Amino acid sequence: MLLAIVFTIIKILIVITCTLLGVAYMTWAERKVIGAMQVRLGPTHVGWKGLLQPIADGLKLVVKEDLTPDMVDKPVFIIAPLLGMVPALASFAVIPFAETFTVFGMEIQPYITDLNIGLLYVLALSSVGTYALIMSGWASNSKYALLGSLRSSAQVVSYETAMGLSLVGPALLAGSLSLRDITLAQQGLWFVIPQFVAFIVYMISAVAETNRAPFDLPEAETEIVAGFHVEYSSMKFALFFLAEYANMYLVSALAVVMFLGGWNGPILPPLVWFIGKVLVLMFFYLWLRATLPRLRFDQLMGLGWKILIPIALANILVTSIVVYIVR
Amino acid sequence: MKNVFDTFFFTEILQGLGVTMKHFFKKKVTYKYPYEDTPVFPRFRGIQYIKTDEEGVTKCVGCYLCQVVCPSECIHIVTDCGHKGQRLIRKYELDLSRCIYCGYCEEACPVDAIHMGRDYHTVDNTRDNYVVNMKTLTQNYKKEQKMAEAKGEQL
Numbered sequence: 001m002l003l004a005i006v007f008t009i010i011k012i013l014i015v016i017t018c019t020l021l022g023v024a025y026m027t028w029a030e031r032k033v034i035g036a037m038q039v040r041l042g043p044t045h046v047g048w049k050g051l052l053q054p055i056a057d058g059l060k061l062v063v064k065e066d067l068t069p070d071m072v073d074k075p076v077f078i079i080a081p082l083l084g085m086v087p088a089l090a091s092f093a094v095i096p097f098a099e100t101f102t103v104f105g106m107e108i109q110p111y112i113t114d115l116n117i118g119l120l121y122v123l124a125l126s127s128v129g130t131y132a133l134i135m136s137g138w139a140s141n142s143k144y145a146l147l148g149s150l151r152s153s154a155q156v157v158s159y160e161t162a163m164g165l166s167l168v169g170p171a172l173l174a175g176s177l178s179l180r181d182i183t184l185a186q187q188g189l190w191f192v193i194p195q196f197v198a199f200i201v202y203m204i205s206a207v208a209e210t211n212r213a214p215f216d217l218p219e220a221e222t223e224i225v226a227g228f229h230v231e232y233s234s235m236k237f238a239l240f241f242l243a244e245y246a247n248m249y250l251v252s253a254l255a256v257v258m259f260l261g262g263w264n265g266p267i268l269p270p271l272v273w274f275i276g277k278v279l280v281l282m283f284f285y286l287w288l289r290a291t292l293p294r295l296r297f298d299q300l301m302g303l304g305w306k307i308l309i310p311i312a313l314a315n316i317l318v319t320s321i322v323v324y325i326v327r
Numbered sequence: 328m329k330n331v332f333d334t335f336f337f338t339e340i341l342q343g344l345g346v347t348m349k350h351f352f353k354k355k356v357t358y359k360y361p362y363e364d365t366p367v368f369p370r371f372r373g374i375q376y377i378k379t380d381e382e383g384v385t386k387c388v389g390c391y392l393c394q395v396v397c398p399s400e401c402i403h404i405v406t407d408c409g410h411k412g413q414r415l416i417r418k419y420e421l422d423l424s425r426c427i428y429c430g431y432c433e434e435a436c437p438v439d440a441i442h443m444g445r446d447y448h449t450v451d452n453t454r455d456n457y458v459v460n461m462k463t464l465t466q467n468y469k470k471e472q473k474m475a476e477a478k479g480e481q482l
Contacts, residue, residue, distance in 0.1 A: 037347045041357040291343045 023245040024054035037290035066234035076139035081236045084132030084243035087125040094118035095253045096180045098263045098270040118179040130156045133228045140231035148227025151217045158304040163205035165312035169198040169319045170258045183262030190261035197315045199259045206251035214292035252281035372428045372443035376467035386440040389416045393432035401425035423449050424457040444471045
């Protein structure tokens with residue numbers, strides 16, 4: 001029992017460390033990739049090829065003065081960034097990174113836990129992350145922050161629906177909500193093939209869910225300064241920043257588990273497959289950001305409610321009928 | 328019908344993604360400025376230099392034309408009468424922080440003395456260093472000559 005607890009704690013530390021490192025280097029990768037797509041170089045100065053840039057950025061943010069404006073709602077103002085970061089990291093508890101393997105006669109599970117409602121847990125936590133945006137906008141006592149947070153809450157609420165509905169299809173096919181069972185169900189055929197429509201809907205919703213371009217309305221620099229984190233500085237701002245990227249990793253990992261067969265793949269070890277798929281999806285994120293302009297807000301809501309949700313519902317209907325007939 | 332196809336298969340978005348991907352592999356056009364200079368075009372107007380004759384005496388005769396023509400009033404000349412009745416230039420100052428590099432001084436100069444150079448590294452950490460005098464300007468001439476020789480050109 002004690003050994004199990006120690007093991008879990010070690011695994012949690014490993015996962016959080018890897019996630020934070022991945023988040024830091026995703027900022028570097030983003031600058032590099034978008035720079036390359038705009039025929040620039042991106043960061044090159046700090047370290048070899050700018051590889052120490054995220055560490056320098058982190059140091060800079062830690063050293064900066066942490067100022068709290070007057071008239072803010074202090075407790076809410078302080079809780080908001082934490083509330084953004086914690087769910088994003090906590091969701092990684094149920095992501096199955098690889099198949100169990102045996103070392104020295106001990107069975108090691110390379111994931112923190114295997115909840116039988118893992119999918120529900122992830123969706124629930126991702127909606128908790130919305131509160132961070134709402135609370136930060138409200139507590140900042142600034143019209144721009146409030147506008148940004150209102151936009152983001154509207155956006156996240158509408159796209160949460162499409163995202164959840166699109167995830168129902170794979171869950172129906174696998175007959176389970178446990179992410180590990182869903183991965184095991186894809187050993188023969190990845191769900192991206194029978195559930196291609198759901199995959200497209202999920203990817204669009206996921207980009208909208210994480211407030212990234214082309215759906216980065218809450219942070220629209222050109223319209224409302226910076227959106228919900230306009231009044232934040234120093235480490236609080238860094239937390240928002242990290243939460244955004246951690247969420248990107250999360251939805252990518254979830255897409256890999258639900259649609260792209262998780263750790264399944266020939267030749268290479270499972271963990272390499274998993275990480276490789278996640279990184280491909282992350283690259284797709286950056287690629288989209290370098291390509292597409294921002295949507296108008298009514299277009300965004302129209303896309304969510306009028307197009308994605310009906311398509312996701314139709315997909316569920318068809319999937320359910322097929323699954324019913326086959327079983 | 329075509330529009331429906333485009334809507335359902337994101338053809339325009341895919342086109343855009345293709346464009347960005349094509350640029351991703353292109354040769355980058357960045358000049359790492361402090362470490363390598365951006366290239367300068369043939370008619371570029373940089374920091375001025377003043378030509379000297381063979382003995383190293385400045386060609387400038389103190390006619391005040393550049394001071395008069397200068398639109399930002401950054402040239403200040405003080406002349407004096409020498410013992411043989413010739414004109415001596417006591418002071419020739421050019422304030423680089425005011426200069427707009429229009430090249431009018433070069434146009435106005437009747438004796439082919441002041442010229443626009445090709446160097447643009449004016450930054451400094453004190454304001455006083457922006458005010459350059461005749462000595463610096465003639466030294467600039469030597470620098471420019473060296474640069475031109477390296478390129479195999481004539482000033």
